[in-house]
Amino acid sequence: MQFSIKTVAAILTAITNIATVSADGADGAIASPDSAVVKLTEETFHDFIASNPYVLAEFFAPWCGHCKKLGPEFASAADTLVSKNPDIKLAQIDCTEERDLCAGFEIRGYPTMKIFKGDVESVSDYAGQRQADGIVNYMVKLTLPAVQSFDEAKILDSKLEDLAESLILQILPNGAENLPSNETFYKVADRLRESFTFGSTSDESYVSKYVKGSSPAYVIFRKGESIDDASVYKGKEIDEVGELLYDFIDVESKPLFGEINGQTYQSYTAANIPLAYYFYNTQEERDAADPFIKKLGRKYRGEINFVGLDASQYGMHAQNLNMQEEFPLFVIHDLEANKKYGMDQSTALDNNDISQFVQKFKAGKLEPIVKSEPIPESQNSTLYHLVGAEHDAIVKSNKDVFVKYFAPWCGHCKKLAPIFEELSSLYEGKDVIIAEVDHTLNDVEGVDIKGYPTLVLFPADGSDPIYYDNERSLEAMADFIKENGSLGIDILTEVEEEEVAPVSSVESSTTESATSATGAAKQGKAVTAEKKEEAHDEL
Incomplete structure (x- = not known):
């Protein structure tokens, strides 16, 4: 994805x-x-x-x-x-x-x-x-059918008492078996079967409770939550493609107060609605917050997702949300705008203040926390030290701007550093800026950063940024700037051949173990020295 x-x-x-x-x-x-x-x-x-x-x-x-x-x-x-x-x-x-x-x-x-x-x-x-x-x-x-049939209420009741994951249940009144929506439900189930359990029943006790009229009802029962908290589909008639049902499942399958970790992160971010984090030190802290967080989850269902995060495993994630590693803490990440709103950490978190904070967020009365290093008074190198506060101004400066987004702990970024420094020296005095951004310290917008290092060229004519996905060598990057930059500067023809001899390529990294299969042996030799810096829990 x-x-x-x-x-x-x-x-x-x-x-x-x-x-x-x-x-x-x-x-x-x-x-x-x-x-x-x-x-x-x-x-x-x-x-x-x-x-x-x-x-x-x-x-x-x-x-x-x-x-x-x-x-x-x-x-x-x-x-x-x-x-x-x-x-x-x-x-x-x-x-x-x-x-x-x-x-x-x-x-x-x-x-x-x-x-x-x-x-x-x-x-x-x-x-x-x-x-x-x-x-x-x-x-x-x-190995099971995409949709499990529950002919008896007692079997379904037993299933609901011990859910391993969310159950999406289709409830069919008499005569609805042959409706097009029934076929659509099976299509949706087949597509999403690896993420959810799907079931179907015509038991009268469920029909009388959930069905209104002659159309099927669709209900989501979530793991660890009361049956009374189940979500009932109230939208338009399900079409042949099932997009309305997909949207319903995407939003309503999330727990009122879920847990975010490496396995669940993608499903929450894919929903693309604000994500409210409650960082906790102990299970007791989480349990104490559970009742009122679930109340907020119920109130803002489909508008904000609320999750707990174990600070003992993922505490440094607070830095990505522009917060200090002082727990417990509460912060909202507006995923669409990529803006973070955190509760004041100068005093201990009072759970009773969270509700009012969320209300202010919904009303647009909070100021986001923007992370940026100070703008340098001067640049001490041909490699431009770019920060968040001036990012847009520099990449739109009528010059071809080639930017490296990196993290200090990234071993592959460290390997690339001397090559990138040498690249910058070649363009001294030219209308090309070679820059680097410490992404752990600076917020940037409009850049698709999938891993470190990420290299992006911003052409001088203001056209869309172009992402670099080739070997990390001096010659390859210089050729890329020449071919894709608006100014077409061919720096390699202006220097002696021995000054631009090919330099070993460096693979990009997205996780502790993210190396290409073809580069696995080379990475294995280097991993010992870098392991302490690169080993970390990822969301």
Whole structure:
């Protein structure tokens, strides 16, 4: 999925738990030979996929910290499935050994998990949790019908008492089975089955409670919430495409007070409505906030999503929201405008003040917190130190402006730094600005930052910015500026050939383990020195 600046500001850095294991070790990442996990190679992969109806394949690197965390969970899930659901197989592919195979599936980060259904062409990304129970539940659900039929109320009642995820229930009155909307519901269920449970019933007790008239009713029951808090669809008749139903599910499937982490972050940001965070230190703090946060969630359903965030794991995420790491705290991120509104941290957070703060936000009476370094009084290098407060003015200065957006902890940014510095020196005195922005300290708008480093060219004629996605070498970047800049400055013809000899490329990084499959071996050698700085929990 592509992230825009509207949703990405919070995804890039949340560093807390520094890994202490050796980067060269493979402890935990590689499943034990005694487990049910199957090790696949280029020679065995295709036959194995073709001979099994459901395969969850993990593409990994032995040195990857996240792979080491996943390994034991993955093996445990495989052992559970082999005894209860033998049609489901779990397999591992070591991308440091099987580079061509991993490159063929465009594996750019570790671990990457993909689902195969009897054919290498029938592949989808795994989007479930990374704990053993979550993996088992996710894969078992794939073997079930997209829509479960509940003929008896007592069976459905039992299901609602112990939901593993949101249940979207279609309630059909007599004679509604053949309506076009019934077919649409099944289409929606098939498309979203990996994220939700879908069910259908014609039981009279549910029909009498939820159905008005002769049209089906659609109700969302959420995990951990009372049946009385269920959301009932009240929109127009469901069309053939089902877009109205998609929108309803997207908004209403969220808990009144959910939990945001690496597995749930994308679903919240994809909703693209303001996201209100409650950072807590302990479960007791969260529990104390639960009643009044849920009350706000109920009041602003579909307008604001409310989530809890465990500061012990993701505390540094507060920096991305322009807040201090002092907890508990409450902050609202307007995803569409990419603006942050936080409660005053000069005094301890009073939960009773949150309701009034949210009211002021809805009324447009709050000022956003804008993060920027001070504008430098002078530039001490040919590489321009750009800050948020002057970002727009510089990139629209009638010059070709090539900008690097980086994070200080990013090892790949550090590797690129001397190359970028040398690049800037080539353009001294020219109408080209080579600049860098520390994105952890500066807010910028209108830039699609997916990872660090992100390189963007702003042409002098004011046309749309152009993103650089090539090798990180001096020659390649200079050619890019010449070909895509409005001024067409060919700096390479103005210097001696030995001064612009090719420099080793540097891969971009989006997470601790985000390296291309083809560059995995080179990254493995460098990861030890960088691990302390790059290992962190990501949302």
